[in-house]
Every structure is written in structure tokens, then in C-alpha cells.
Amino acid sequence: MATRTPLMAGNWKMNLNHLEAIAHVQKLAFALSDKDYEAVEVAVLPPFTDLRSVQTLVDGDKLKIRYGAQDLSAHESGAYTGEVSGAMLAKLNCSYVAVGHSERRQYHGETDELCNAKVKAAYRHGLTPILCVGEGLDVRKAGDQVPHTLAQVDGALEGVPAEHAATVVIAYEPVWAIGTGEVATPEDAQEVCGAIRGRLAELYDRELADRVRIQYGGSVKAGNVAAIMAQPDVDGALVGGASLDVDEFVRIVRFRDQ
Numbered sequence: 001m002a003t004r005t006p007l008m009a010g011n012w013k014m015n016l017n018h019l020e021a022i023a024h025v026q027k028l029a030f031a032l033s034d035k036d037y038e039a040v041e042v043a044v045l046p047p048f049t050d051l052r053s054v055q056t057l058v059d060g061d062k063l064k065i066r067y068g069a070q071d072l073s074a075h076e077s078g079a080y081t082g083e084v085s086g087a088m089l090a091k092l093n094c095s096y097v098a099v100g101h102s103e104r105r106q107y108h109g110e111t112d113e114l115c116n117a118k119v120k121a122a123y124r125h126g127l128t129p130i131l132c133v134g135e136g137l138d139v140r141k142a143g144d145q146v147p148h149t150l151a152q153v154d155g156a157l158e159g160v161p162a163e164h165a166a167t168v169v170i171a172y173e174p175v176w177a178i179g180t181g182e183v184a185t186p187e188d189a190q191e192v193c194g195a196i197r198g199r200l201a202e203l204y205d206r207e208l209a210d211r212v213r214i215q216y217g218g219s220v221k222a223g224n225v226a227a228i229m230a231q232p233d234v235d236g237a238l239v240g241g242a243s244l245d246v247d248e249f250v251r252i253v254r255f256r257d258q
């Protein structure tokens with residue numbers, strides 16, 4: 001089976017301006033050591049307005065922290081007011097871009113079809129999408145979390161060739177656990193993350209499925225990360241609130257010590 005390097009990504013959401021971003025990444029870089037980077041890939045997803053500052057810092061100091069954006073446009077360029085293209089993100093050396101975060105789906109009406117277009121836009125520009133999927137509370141209460149989430153995976157990956165899908169990161173984020181303090185149990189996380197890997201094997205093949213990293217997201221903290229990461233199909237975390245506290249995020253990166 002493929003060895004998957006865990007990916008711990010901090011989604012800052014709409015927090016930290018570009019000056020705060022510099023201080024935050026400097027503090028994070030100061031705290032992390034080569035030993036951490038050997039064991040875990042660390043990434044931050046700041047707001048668009050911070051990306052140039054983060055790039056300058058990462059490039060200038062040759063930091064091993066990766067970074068990316070929280071969204072991108074499905075379009076290439078032109079009259080799309082307020083949108084930011086994959087080409088623009090690639091020009092800033094972004095590695096990652098989140099696609100289909102539940103807050104985009106909920107507040108901006110993003111559909112699986114749009115997510116599919118955004119995944120393809122990311123790959124056109126050499127960006128790795130972090131495809132976010134997961135169910136709301138009603139779906140969870142009805143026990144439909146697996147079919148619901150797999151339908152989102154199917155929709156977002158439709159027509160995505162294996163050479164691209166082999167590098168996708170999928171973040172399973174049960175919406176009821178985001179920012180609520182309600183963390184899914186490790187078994188809840190494994191149930192859906194395992195099902196996602198199974199679906200990737202059906203859509204592509206087992207070898208590809210075994211390479212893809214599947215993250216869990218939703219109220220991840222230093223205190224619960226080790227049990228979640230102990231699940232066989234969980235390969236990292238997409239961390240919201242706790243990523244804004246550098247010390248806490250470093251403890252999450254060092255999940256094996258918790």
C-alpha cells in the first residue's frame with residue numbers, strides 16, 4: 001500500500017490581514033523543525049489578500065510551509081467581478097486551493113457541477129485541489145452521510161482524468177462539526193473517509209485510491225487529533241479555528257506526541 005504523508009492544512013477562513021499573516025507564518029516557521037516537515041506536510045490557506053505576503057516570506061526564507069487559496073474561479077479571465085483565477089494563484093506559487101468548502105456551498109450556492117469546474121480549473125494551472133465534501137446535520141440524522149458524501153465526490157470528479165485525480169486531496173468535513181466544537185468520533189470520520197477511498201477505487205483503481213490523501217475537518221484540536229489520525233483512512237486534517245492559534249496548530253502538526 002502507498003505511504004501517504006499526512007497533510008495538516010490551516011484554513012484561516014476570513015481571518016488575519018496581510019500584516020497579521022506575516023507575523024503568523026513567521027511564528028509558525030520558527031516553531032516547526034525539519035523533524036516536523038519530514039513527518040508531515042504543513043500548509044496554510046490564507047485569504048487572497050495575504051497570499052503575496054505569504055509567498056514573499058516563504059520564498060525569501062526558503063520555508064517548507066506550503067500555502068494556497070480558499071477558493072478559485074472556474075473561469076480563466078475576463079468579466080467576472082470579484083473572482084480570482086487559477087492562473088493568478090499559480091503565479092503566486094500556490095500549491096493548493098480549497099474547492100467546495102461547505103461555507104462556499106452554503107453561502108454562495110456552490111453546486112457539485114461548479115466544484116467540478118473549479119477542480120478542473122485548478123488542474124489546468126498545476127494547483128492541487130483540496131476538495132471539501134460532507135453532510136449537514138439532517139443528512140447525518142437520517143443516516144445518509146455516506147451516499148450523500150460520495151455523490152459530492154462523484155460530481156466534483158466527473159471527467160477528471162486519473163493523472164489528476166491521483167493527486168487530489170479530499171477533505172471530509174461533516175458540516176455539523178465545523179466551528180461548533182462538535183467533533184465527529186474517530187469512527188464517524190473513518191466510516192466516511194474509508195467509503196471515499198472505496199469510491200476512488202471504483203472510479204479509478206485501487207492503486208490510485210491508496211495514494212490519495214483524505215483529510216478530516218471539523219473542530220480538530222490538539223486534544224482530539226491523535227485519535228482521528230489513528231484511523232486508517234484519515235491522512236491529515238483541514239483545521240479552521242484552531243489553525244489561528246500557532247501553538248495549537250503546531251501541536252496538531254505534532255499529533256503523534258499528543
Ligand SMILES: O=C[C@H](O)COP(=O)(O)O
Nearest residue numbers: 011178179218219240241
Ligand atoms: O476548513 C476547515 C473546517 O471548516 C473546519 O473548521 P473548524 O476547525 O473551525 O471546525
